[in-house]
Amino acid sequence: ETEAIAAAMPYNVNKGSEYDAEKAQCPMAGARIDQPAQLATGSTLSEKNNNGKTGESALPGKALYGQLSSVQQNDSEQVMTTNQGVPIADNQNSLTAGYGGPALLKDFILREKITHFDHERIPERIVHARGSGAHGYFECTRALADITCATVFSEVGKRTPVFTRFSTVAGERGSKDTARDVRGFAVKFYSDQGNWDLVGNNIPVFFIQDAMKFPDLVHAVKPEPHHAMPQAASAHDTFWDFVSLMPESTHMLLWQMSDRAIPRSYRMMQGFGVHTFRFVNRGGESVFVKFHWTPKAGVHSLLWDEAVKISGADPDFHRRDLWETIESGEYPEWELGLQVFTQEQADNFSFDVLDPTKIVPEELVPVVPVGKLVLNRNPDNFFAETEQVAFCAAHIIPGIDFTNDPLLAGRIHSYVDTQISRLGGPNFHEIPVNRPLNPAHNNQRDGMHRQTIHRGRVSYEPNSLGGGCPFQAGQGGFISFPEQIEGPEHRIKPEKFAEHFLQARLFFDSQSSVEQQHIIDAFVFELSKVTVPAVRRRTISLLRNVSDKLAGPIAQGLGMPLPDIMPSAMPNPPQPEVAQSEKLSLCAFKGEEGIKTRKIAILVSQQSHVGQVIEISEKLMQQGAVVRLVAPHIGLQNNPGEISLDADASLENSPGFLFDAMVIADGTDELTQLASNVMVDDFIREQYRHKKAILALGAAKFVLQKNAIGLAEKKTPGVLISDTFDAATLNSFVSAVAKDRHFDRADNPADQTA
Numbered sequence: 001e002t003e004a005i006a007a008a009m010p011y012n013v014n015k016g017s018e019y020d021a022e023k024a025q026c027p028m029a030g031a032r033i034d035q036p037a038q039l040a041t042g043s044t045l046s047e048k049n050n051n052g053k054t055g056e057s058a059l060p061g062k063a064l065y066g067q068l069s070s071v072q073q074n075d076s077e078q079v080m081t082t083n084q085g086v087p088i089a090d091n092q093n094s095l096t097a098g099y100g101g102p103a104l105l106k107d108f109i110l111r112e113k114i115t116h117f118d119h120e121r122i123p124e125r126i127v128h129a130r131g132s133g134a135h136g137y138f139e140c141t142r143a144l145a146d147i148t149c150a151t152v153f154s155e156v157g158k159r160t161p162v163f164t165r166f167s168t169v170a171g172e173r174g175s176k177d178t179a180r181d182v183r184g185f186a187v188k189f190y191s192d193q194g195n196w197d198l199v200g201n202n203i204p205v206f207f208i209q210d211a212m213k214f215p216d217l218v219h220a221v222k223p224e225p226h227h228a229m230p231q232a233a234s235a236h237d238t239f240w241d242f243v244s245l246m247p248e249s250t251h252m253l254l255w256q257m258s259d260r261a262i263p264r265s266y267r268m269m270q271g272f273g274v275h276t277f278r279f280v281n282r283g284g285e286s287v288f289v290k291f292h293w294t295p296k297a298g299v300h301s302l303l304w305d306e307a308v309k310i311s312g313a314d315p316d317f318h319r320r321d322l323w324e325t326i327e328s329g330e331y332p333e334w335e336l337g338l339q340v341f342t343q344e345q346a347d348n349f350s351f352d353v354l355d356p357t358k359i360v361p362e363e364l365v366p367v368v369p370v371g372k373l374v375l376n377r378n379p380d381n382f383f384a385e386t387e388q389v390a391f392c393a394a395h396i397i398p399g400i401d402f403t404n405d406p407l408l409a410g411r412i413h414s415y416v417d418t419q420i421s422r423l424g425g426p427n428f429h430e431i432p433v434n435r436p437l438n439p440a441h442n443n444q445r446d447g448m449h450r451q452t453i454h455r456g457r458v459s460y461e462p463n464s465l466g467g468g469c470p471f472q473a474g475q476g477g478f479i480s481f482p483e484q485i486e487g488p489e490h491r492i493k494p495e496k497f498a499e500h501f502l503q504a505r506l507f508f509d510s511q512s513s514v515e516q517q518h519i520i521d522a523f524v525f526e527l528s529k530v531t532v533p534a535v536r537r538r539t540i541s542l543l544r545n546v547s548d549k550l551a552g553p554i555a556q557g558l559g560m561p562l563p564d565i566m567p568s569a570m571p572n573p574p575q576p577e578v579a580q581s582e583k584l585s586l587c588a589f590k591g592e593e594g595i596k597t598r599k600i601a602i603l604v605s606q607q608s609h610v611g612q613v614i615e616i617s618e619k620l621m622q623q624g625a626v627v628r629l630v631a632p633h634i635g636l637q638n639n640p641g642e643i644s645l646d647a648d649a650s651l652e653n654s655p656g657f658l659f660d661a662m663v664i665a666d667g668t669d670e671l672t673q674l675a676s677n678v679m680v681d682d683f684i685r686e687q688y689r690h691k692k693a694i695l696a697l698g699a700a701k702f703v704l705q706k707n708a709i710g711l712a713e714k715k716t717p718g719v720l721i722s723d724t725f726d727a728a729t730l731n732s733f734v735s736a737v738a739k740d741r742h743f744d745r746a747d748n749p750a751d752q753t754a
């Protein structure tokens with residue numbers, strides 16, 4: 001019988017972490033699972049380059065996985081020792097004088113252990129403290145040697161190892177994943193010209209135009225200093241006080257209030273370099289470039305109500321999602337696209353391309369795909385890799401250069417500086433995850449935590465005692481683009497920086513009506529948490545510059561009259577080139593992956609038809625979905641006369657809002673066990689309210705009748721009720737899940753017309 005039960009359990013070869021008991025098991029304490037060969041090479045540069053340089057892309061050093069594995073520790077079958085390697089006889093009892101006597105100061109074993117423990121934490125990142133990372137590779141799909149000498153782009157098919165970290169901005173290290181916030185999207189390319197960090201966000205613009213304002217912005221959005229509240233939220237007085245006094249933040253505010261700020265998954269969001277950068281080719285010619293990452297899985301978001309609830313049930317929602325999908329072999333993938341344009345084009349735009357509160361609409365400069373990013377390996381140790389990884393906007397390589405964006409200038413300074421206090425000194429580049437694959441050779445010496453043992457007596461240049469080494473790379477090294485600069489020193493910005501509203505309006509006008517409503521709702525929610533009426537008023541008077549279609553409903557939602565419009569710094573702005581841009585709406589990024597990696601709950605009980613449950617699970621898993629059996633309790637659902645189903649999850653530990661869709665299979669006795677369960681009612685209501693697909697088979701219609709205000713009696717978009725589970729039912733359900741949300745559904749089941 002045990003075999004029969006085992007055979008009946010859902011099994012999905014592609015979902016190791018979810019279902020394959022063997023793969024899901026933790027390795028024996030201390031043991032290390034070696035990467036399969038194709039994984040290791042997938043994320044490394046060509047092995048044949050390891051023995052000396054054979055061309056541009058030759059890397060004298062080891063590939064990244066080799067670099068990290070050389071410091072991996074395998075404790076299996078080892079005796080426990082102190083940090084000095086002294087074997088420890090007893091790890092349970094401290095040394096005392098006599099039985100029950102005082103502990104002794106000379107217990108160096110206890111003291112070493114406690115001292116190390118006392119210092120286990122390092123300061124968290126001042127912003128972007130909460131995050132998750134993964135290893136992978138970047139593959140060039142379009143050679144760009146004509147416009148950049150960055151060898152990452154030198155030839156089609158070339159792979160460069162990467163480490164990527166996604167993050168929220170405002171919350172502390174232990175805060176929830178689903179806060180309304182900007183997401184960091186930072187990629188470290190371990191290129192053969194040294195490390196290049198593209199430290200971007202999932203929103204293409206920023207709040208401020210100048211680094212000078214960054215500490216103010218961060219102080220305003222972080223928990224208020226007197227009582228340290230609220231955590232991971234912008235919905236409070238100080239944030240709105242600041243931004244309502246900073247009209248340049250208006251464009252960013254619209255993005256932040258849009259569904260972009262509550263992504264469904266890190267795997268389902270875009271990334272942007274934000275600033276305009278430069279590409280420079282071998283001849284020293286330069287073009288401007290903007291970086292866009294677009295996920296293959298499409299761009300998908302949560303609903304606010306869902307985000308709030310998820311943060312309670314699973315604060316690690318995004319971290320878990322990233323980890324589990326990579327473990328299961330469904331490697332997330334993004335396309336890198338570039339907008340490339342010239343100085344002459346830039347001069348003629350109605351906005352300044354060096355202003356980080358502006359995008360370059362795709363109607364003006366199309367995005368051209370040039371590569372792909374694949375994340376295929378989870379870190380072995382969160383602290384050693386994800387926490388200690390040090391991204392830096394100043395880490396660029398030959399072929400890439402900065403522009404005079406005044407926000408970027410401050411970033412070039414800030415990142416190295418912050419690592420010095422966060423990682424304890426200037427040698428953080430020696431931490432394995434930060435080490436370049438192209439080894440560092442210079443005369444920098446000493447400092448806290450130095451690992452490298454430099455040999456010889458020469459640590460200066462020029463020298464003759466060391467044979468002149470290390471020597472300058474000359475034309476092969478990094479050469480700054482020789483931009484002509486003239487004019488006086490002053491604290492003034494170019495004129496176009498004074499226009500703050502046209503692109504905010506462009507963004508709003510480019511959204512679907514559902515997205516516009518979500519933006520309005522988000523403003524209403526955030527401002528309803530602001531306790532000072534003058535701040536609410538000022539924000540709305542600012543937003544009137546964008547559109548009264550935005551400001552009006554917000555004022556209404558807050559029960560206040562529409563205030564006067566805030567005077568703008570540029571009363572006669574230039575005519576914008578575009579009034580609507582398709583790619584600003586999430587509707588443009590549905591993705592092509594169908595139900596792949598989507599989480600589907602099948603609600604089961606002792607009354608469920610086991611055969612049908614197994615059939616549904618198999619069919620959905622064949623299409624790449626992650627299926628979980630959710631029951632009133634976990635474990636075996638003893639069904640008299642049938643094989644028992646083994647439930648993965650309970651209604652209590654896995655509520656409906658954690659899933660993308662739900663199924664209730666057919667069963668006996670009108671499925672009374674589910675129909676009478678109040679948690680099933682919650683489950684259905686939330687799936688309904690969050691506009692997700694619902695499939696009810698056979699007797700499941702009684703569950704829908706009894707719950708959720710008689711859903712079975714109504715024809716509701718995305719709710720499928722069928723007596724049988726045949727190919728047509730499966731197909732309709734799969735398209736309903738792939739559609740993601742059914743916004744044509746009433747918010748309240750009672751309002752759904754029959």
Ligand code: HDE
Nearest residue numbers: 125127128165184185200201211214274410411414415418
């Ligand atoms: Fe950052 N930012 N930032 N930032 N930023 C940091 O660096 C800073 C900005 C971004 O996963 C810090 O190592 C200044 C824009 C990401 O480790 C710090 C300014 C964009 C991450 C810092 C900005 C970003 C950071 C904190 C304005 C999008 C997380 C810890 C001049 C293009 C990287 C650290 C990771 C982190 C400074 C503005 C993205 C303090 C001064 C614009 C993704 O150095």
